[in-house]
Structures are given as C-alpha cells and as structure tokens.
Amino acid sequence: MEKKYVIAILVENQPSVLTRVSGMFTRRAFNIDSLTVGETEDPNYSRITIYATGDDSTRKQVMKQLRKLYNVKEVKVMEHDKSVHRELALIKLKNDPQTRQEVLSAVDIFRSKIVDFSPSTLCVEITGESSKIEAFIALVKPLGILEMCRTGIVALERGSEFLNSDTCVK
Amino acid sequence: MILTGAEIVVETLIEQGTDVVFGYPGGQVIDLYDALYTRSDRIHHVLTAHEQGASHAADGYARVSGKVGVVIATSGPGATNLVTGIATAYLDSIPLVAITGNVPNSLIGRDSFQEVDITGITLPITKHNFFVKSVDQLADTIREAFAIAKSGRPGPVLVDVPKDVQKAAFEYAAAAVVEKTPQRKAKDDKLQKAAEMIAASEKPYIYIGGGVITAGVSEEITALADLIDAPIGCTMMGLSAVPNENPRFLGMEGMHGHYASSVGQDEADLIITIGARFSDRATGNVAKYARRAKILHMDADGAELNKNVSVHLSMECDIKDALGRLLGLVESRQHPEWMARIAELKAEEEKQLREITPEDKLTPYALIREVSRHTAPDTPVATDVGQHQMWTAQYYPFAKPRTFASSGGLGTMGYGLGAAIGAAYASGKKTVLFTGDGSFGMNLNELATLSANNIPVVIILMNNGVLGMVRQWQTLFFDRHYSNTMLTDRKTDFVKLADAFGMAGYRISEKSELESVLTKAFAEEGPVLVECMIDKDEFVLPMLPPGGCIEDIIVKVEGE
Numbered sequence: 003m004e005k006k007y008v009i010a011i012l013v014e015n016q017p018s019v020l021t022r023v024s025g026m027f028t029r030r031a032f033n034i035d036s037l038t039v040g041e042t043e044d045p046n047y048s049r050i051t052i053y054a055t056g057d058d059s060t061r062k063q064v065m066k067q068l069r070k071l072y073n074v075k076e077v078k079v080m081e082h083d084k085s086v087h088r089e090l091a092l093i094k095l096k097n098d099p100q101t102r103q104e105v106l107s108a109v110d111i112f113r114s115k116i117v118d119f120s121p122s123t124l125c126v127e128i129t130g131e132s133s134k135i136e137a138f139i140a141l142v143k144p145l146g147i148l149e150m151c152r153t154g155i156v157a158l159e160r161g162s163e164f165l166n167s168d169t170c171v172k
Numbered sequence: 173m174i175l176t177g178a179e180i181v182v183e184t185l186i187e188q189g190t191d192v193v194f195g196y197p198g199g200q201v202i203d204l205y206d207a208l209y210t211r212s213d214r215i216h217h218v219l220t221a222h223e224q225g226a227s228h229a230a231d232g233y234a235r236v237s238g239k240v241g242v243v244i245a246t247s248g249p250g251a252t253n254l255v256t257g258i259a260t261a262y263l264d265s266i267p268l269v270a271i272t273g274n275v276p277n278s279l280i281g282r283d284s285f286q287e288v289d290i291t292g293i294t295l296p297i298t299k300h301n302f303f304v305k306s307v308d309q310l311a312d313t314i315r316e317a318f319a320i321a322k323s324g325r326p327g328p329v330l331v332d333v334p335k336d337v338q339k340a341a342f343e344y345a346a347a348a349v350v351e352k353t354p355q356r357k358a359k360d361d362k363l364q365k366a367a368e369m370i371a372a373s374e375k376p377y378i379y380i381g382g383g384v385i386t387a388g389v390s391e392e393i394t395a396l397a398d399l400i401d402a403p404i405g406c407t408m409m410g411l412s413a414v415p416n417e418n419p420r421f422l423g424m425e426g427m428h429g430h431y432a433s434s435v436g437q438d439e440a441d442l443i444i445t446i447g448a449r450f451s452d453r454a455t456g457n458v459a460k461y462a463r464r465a466k467i468l469h470m471d472a473d474g475a476e477l478n479k480n481v482s483v484h485l486s487m488e489c490d491i492k493d494a495l496g497r498l499l500g501l502v503e504s505r506q507h508p509e510w511m512a513r514i515a516e517l518k519a520e521e522e523k524q525l526r527e528i529t530p531e532d533k534l535t536p537y538a539l540i541r542e543v544s545r546h547t548a549p550d551t552p553v554a555t556d557v558g559q560h561q562m563w564t565a566q567y568y569p570f571a572k573p574r575t576f577a578s579s580g581g582l583g584t585m586g587y588g589l590g591a592a593i594g595a596a597y598a599s600g601k602k603t604v605l606f607t608g609d610g611s612f613g614m615n616l617n618e619l620a621t622l623s624a625n626n627i628p629v630v631i632i633l634m635n636n637g638v639l640g641m642v643r644q645w646q647t648l649f650f651d652r653h654y655s656n657t658m659l660t661d662r663k664t665d666f667v668k669l670a671d672a673f674g675m676a677g678y679r680i681s682e683k684s685e686l687e688s689v690l691t692k693a694f695a696e697e698g699p700v701l702v703e704c705m706i707d708k709d710e711f712v713l714p715m716l717p718p719g720g721c722i723e724d725i726i727v728k729v730e731g732e
Binding site: 017018021022025029059062063066067069070071072 | 291292295296299300303320473474475477478479482
C-alpha cells in the first residue's frame with residue numbers, strides 16, 4: 003500500500019552530494035514529493051529531508067540504496083508520531099478591499115502572518131505541518147492566489163533521538 | 173618527496189599494487205603519460221586502439237586477476253569513450269579505477285576544448301567518483317578509490333584530475349595497500365535459521381552468482397553441496413566458480429540456462445542463493461519464479477535482498493565467513509529421490525542436446541568442445557555478447573574460478589576483444605576469445621593492440637552472417653521479420669583482416685577441418701584469428717521467453 007513518509011539523510015557537506023542523492027531517486031524510479039537541504043550543527047554535514055510516496059518495500063529499497071551512497075552517513079525515517087514535521091509557505095494574494103477582511107481572519111485563525119503589504123498585493127507567511135498549509139491554501143484560493151512557494155518538509159525527532167550519533171549530546 | 177600531481181597519480185597506482193594499466197594518451201593527460209614514461213620499469217602501460225577497448229581490458233584484467241583494473245583516458249571524448257566500459261563493470265560488480273584528465277580548474281565550466289563533466293556523466297554507473305580539486309587531496313583520493321572499488325560488492329570508481337592538479341607539486345609519501353572495508357558478519361540466529369531451513373528441505377538447490385567468485389568460496393560451495401546432498405546451479409556470472417565436471421553442477425539457469433538447471437530450480441523446495449541478484453534474465457516472470465521453494469539469500473550488498481524477489485531469509489554478510497559458519501551448523505543429509513530426479517533431468521537435457529547437434533555438422537557445440545581440448549584448466553576465456561556467448565556459457569567446460577570474462581548485466585557487444593587483452597595480461601597465458609561476426613565488428617580495432625604487443629589471444633569468431641540473437645527473437649516472436657539483422661552484405665573477409673593486422677588467420681567451414689585447423693591455430697605464438705562458419709539457423713536452446721516461466725521453455729526450433 004502506498005504511503006507518505008519522511009526520510010532524514012545526513013550527508014557529507016561536499017559538492018555534488020545533492021545530485022547523488024536526487025539522482026539515485028531518478029534512476030531507480032522512486033518519487034520525491036519534496037526535498038530540502040541545509041546546514042546542520044556540524045559544518046561537516048548537511049541534512050537532506052525527503053518527503054516521498056511508496057509502499058513498504060519501496061521505502062526499504064530507498065533506505066538501502068541511500069545507505070550505499072558514499073557521502074551518506076545516516077538515513078532514518080522520521081515517523082510522524084515520533085518527530086516534529088514543519089513546512090513554510092509564502093503566499094501572495096490580491097489585496098482587494100472586498101476580500102481583505104476575509105484574508106486577515108484566515109491569517110489570524112491559522113496563526114500565520116502578513117510579511118508584505120502593498121496597495122495591490124499582500125504576502126502571507128505560514129508555518130506548520132503540510133496539512134495545515136494545505137488547509138490554508140484551500141481557504142484562500144478562491145480569494146486569488148497570485149504566487150506561492152513552499153519549502154518542503156523539514157523534520158526532527160522528538161526527545162533524545164538523534165540522527166548524527168557522533169555529535170549529539172547524550 | 174616533492175612530486176608533481178601526475179607523478180603522484182602514477183606513484184599511488186604503483187603503491188596500490190598496479191603493475192599494468194590500459195589507456196590512451198591525450199592533451200589533458202600528457203603530464204600523466206610523462207610520469208608513466210619515466211616509471212615504465214615499475215608500471216607497464218598498454219596502449220589500446222580506442223579508450224573503450226582500454227576500459228574493457230582493465231575490466232577483463234580485474235575479472236581474471238581478482239585485482240583492481242586501472243584505465244587511463246584523457247578529457248572529453250577520451251573520458252566519454254570509457255562510459256560503456258565503466259557501465260559494464262558496474263553491472264557486473266567488477267573493481268575498476270578509471271583515471272581521467274580534465275581541463276585546468278580555471279577552464280572548468282566554460283565549455284573548454286575537450287571539456288566534459290565526466291563525474292556527472294558517470295554518476296549513475298560508478299560506485300562513486302571524484303573530481304580532484306587540489307593536489308593535496310590527490311594521493312588519498314586515489315587510495316580511497318581503490319578501497320571503494322574492491323570493498324564489499326566491488327565496482328568501478330572514476331577519479332577526474334584536472335591538468336593544473338597534475339602539474340602542481342606536493343609532498344608524496346608512499347602508503348600501504350588499502351585494506352578492504354570489513355563486511356558485516358551474518359548474525360548467529362540467522363545462520364541457525366538457515367541451518368533449520370536446510371534441515372527441513374527435501375529438495376535443496378544451491379544457486380550461485382558472481383558474488384561467489386568475488387568472495388572466493390568455491391570450496392565452501394562444493395562442501396555445502398556434498399554435505400546436504402544438493403545440486404548446484406548458477407547465473408552466468410557464477411560460471412567458473414565450480415568446475416563443470418563436478419557431478420553436482422548443473423550449469424547456468426535462466427533464459428538460456430541448462431534444462432536440468434532451470435527445471436531443477438523450479439522443482440526445488442529450497443533455493444540457497446549465494447552472491448546472485450535475481451536478474452530478470454535469471455528469473456523470467458518473477459510472479460511464477462520458484463513457486464514451490466523457500467528462498468534463502470546471502471549477499472554482500474544488503475540492497476539486493478528483497479529487491480527483485482521476496483525471500484524467506486536474507487543475510488547481508490561476508491559470504492566467506494557466513495558459509496564457513498553455516499557449514500559447522502548444517503548436518504549431513506541424503507536426498508536420493510531428489511538427486512535421482514536431477515539425474516533424470518540431466519538425461520533429458522543430454523537427449524535434447526543430441527537432437528540439436530547432429531554429428532556431422534559444424535555446430536557451435538562441436539566447435540566449443542573441440543576448442544576446449546586445446547586449452548588448459550586455467551586458460552582464460554572471454555566472450556562478446558550474443559548467441560556465441562550463450563553457447564560458450566552452456567558448453568565450455570570451465571574448471572577454475574576467474575577463467576571466464578563475459579559481460580553479464582550490461583550485455584556489451586564489443587566487450588570481448590578488450591577483455592581478452594586484459595585477461596591475457598592478468599594471467600600471462602594464452603587466452604581464448606569466443607566472438608561473433610556482429611560483436612566483433614564493433615571493436616575489432618583492438619586487433620592492432622594484439623599485434624603491437626604480440627598478445628597470445630586465440631580469437632574464435634563464429635560467423636553466421638547475421639546478428640544471431642536478435643534474429644532468433646525475430647524468428648520466435650516477430651514472424652520472421654529479419655529487420656536489419658543480415659550482415660552478409662558486409663563482405664568482410666576475416667582471414668584477410670587478420671593478415672592486414674599482421675596476425676595469422678584461418679577459416680573453418682566444415683566439421684572435418686576443426687581439429688587440424690585448431691591445432692595449427694593454438695600452436696601459433698602470438699595472436700591468431702579463426703573464423704568458423706556457422707549456420708544462421710543455429711539457435712540458443714533451451715530458451716525461456718522473456719517474462720515467461722518454466723512451462724514456456726522452448727527446446728527445439730525449426731529454422732528457415
């Protein structure tokens with residue numbers, strides 16, 4: 003059965019690592035829904051978070067193939083109930099006096115914020131789980147989304163579970 | 173001592189145990205070739221006719237010697253010409269280090285003359301690759317390349333060295349030969365479970381692949397087979413691991429496997445798979461593969477477990493260690509009924525063989541068996557790809573591990589001649605190449621390499637005037653539409669071709685000539701080409717159609 007899952011990958015901070023990781027997905031016909039990459043607490047490593055869809059055996063194959071890549075140090079599934087998942091979206095909407103109040107209440111209800119305001123447009127920043135962001139998007143879509151970008155998911159395990167066992171404070 | 177980057181490359185290769193390299197010079201490796209020139213007493217460079225030939229030679233060298241093969245090429249087209257050779261080594265898990273030159277760092281990314289992103293191009297076909305940005309990383313990078321190439325499941329590694337790095341000077345100190353990274357050891361409880369599965373089996377079948385040759389466990393395999401009274405089948409990559417004359421050995425299974433091997437595997441209740449990866453050519457339709465059997469799978473690469481076929485017990489492990497321990501856990505068993513059934517299948521196979529090999533005809537079978545009377549147990553045998561390759565895999569009596577060099581996973585036509593060159597250097601012995609007129613046409617330029625170096629390769633060229641394997645499919649599955657598989661219009665005279673390249677050439681047209689001509693050919697000191705005229709309607713049989721299962725097995729075909 004196809005399921006969504008989030009994998010955190012600790013990689014050596016070197017050129018072409020992102021290509022190696024994403025290329026592995028392409029050539030083995032695995033899907034990626036979103037991918038984020040950034041620095042970690044240790045400058046020698048970057049952390050890639052991949053949000054993907056697949057059944058159990060595909061997920062296991064993905065993990066094994068990732069572990070075979072030379073610059074990959076650690077691979078772990080970020081289980082939904084044992085980790086914090088977050089995504090950020092910037093959404094530019096029409097600044098129309100007729101709908102402005104509706105936008106403002108949506109922003110308020112979803113605990114998001116207005117980060118840019120011009121006579122014709124306004125920009126909302128919203129952070130949360132993907133489902134929350136999707137709910138917000140569905141709500142404001144009829145009001146006219148002009149432009150939008152999303153970061154993709156980042157995830158960190160709750161409590162004293164760590165991806166990088168070398169640098170973590172036990 | 174302070175050396176240039178180019179000198180560091182060559183010194184590091186020597187330090188890591190390389191005594192022969194294959195390659196082709198060019199603009200961005202002139203420095204490297206200068207360093208080879210001044211060290212030619214310690215490292216021998218073989219100039220090929222084309223970089224692809226050099227890559228196959230390094231691959232053949234690795235397959236036969238068990239060492240890491242090394243190939244050198246210049247930037248741009250030199251590097252891209254390696255691609256097929258690197259992919260061939262990747263699909264068959266052959267340890268290879270490819271060194272390429274590139275334009276200086278200052279010209280990278282500017283579409284400079286003969287610049288190509290070879291690390292980008294080879295990313296999906298190497299175990300890993302490196303672009304060496306500065307000379308201080310050079311020696312360690314090459315050492316790491318060797319370690320990666322030969323550790324675990326081996327594979328090719330490419331190291332791209334820009335020209336300014338080859339020219340820069342840096343301190344070099346020789347280091348020890350890098351060790352293989354230790355592999356994971358099989359867990360006790362899993363080995364115990366394996367022993368239980370074996371104890372419960374009435375029809376065990378040992379199924380070996382190329383991983384058995386890599387792990388060097390031929391003796392353990394035959395010991396296990398004797399202990400549990402099981403037959404041994406193999407993939408094409410597993411050929412030569414167990415001597416064909418071993419009565420338990422059934423040969424290759426799969427699409428063109430031996431009848432007894434394929435049917436035996438289908439009837440088994442336990443398939444003990446060691447160092448094989450259930451390729452589609454080996455399994456046919458996976459839904460119908462091994463329906464009656466439990467599968468036990470040991471492999472050096474954990475990602476191969478449950479990848480193509482779901483198995484009952486899997487172990488990512490050091491195969492040698494695991495088999496050694498398993499032998500201590502397994503009790504002696506006898507399976508007289510099962511072995512009688514295997515004998516029955518072998519008899520049926522013999523009968524089928526007699527039907528497709530008339531006594532008086534120059535058949536591939538007669539040719540290969542006669543060639544084998546002129547070879548020694550340790551003679552390396554290389555092949556190209558196609559019908560002749562399958563016939564060799566089926567009929568040549570392999571006796572020792574690492575005597576077979578053939579492109580399994582990638583199926584690279586044009587592989588053979590280069591591979592035979594590498595095999596001859598690795599063994600220092602007369603080497604046989606079985607090839608076909610199609611495959612041979614792809615890279616016959618390497619005849620120049622044979623001649624120039626007087627390399628003792630006996631080329632057995634099966635000329636049927638067609639691209640036989642594709643034609644066989646056209647006969648069976650495409651209503652005999654022989655689209656672009658006729659080669660007779662080429663009018664190539666292979667005996668004259670041999671002469672043009674400065675080597676002896678012979679032709680065999682009748683079966684009666686076999687013995688005398690082969691005796692003359694094998695008596696030649698240097699390279700020799702023997703063209704054998706084969707009927708275009710000789711088929712590779714049996715055949716399991718692609719995606720088919722054992723019930724679909726074809727054992728006889730009528731020709732035109």
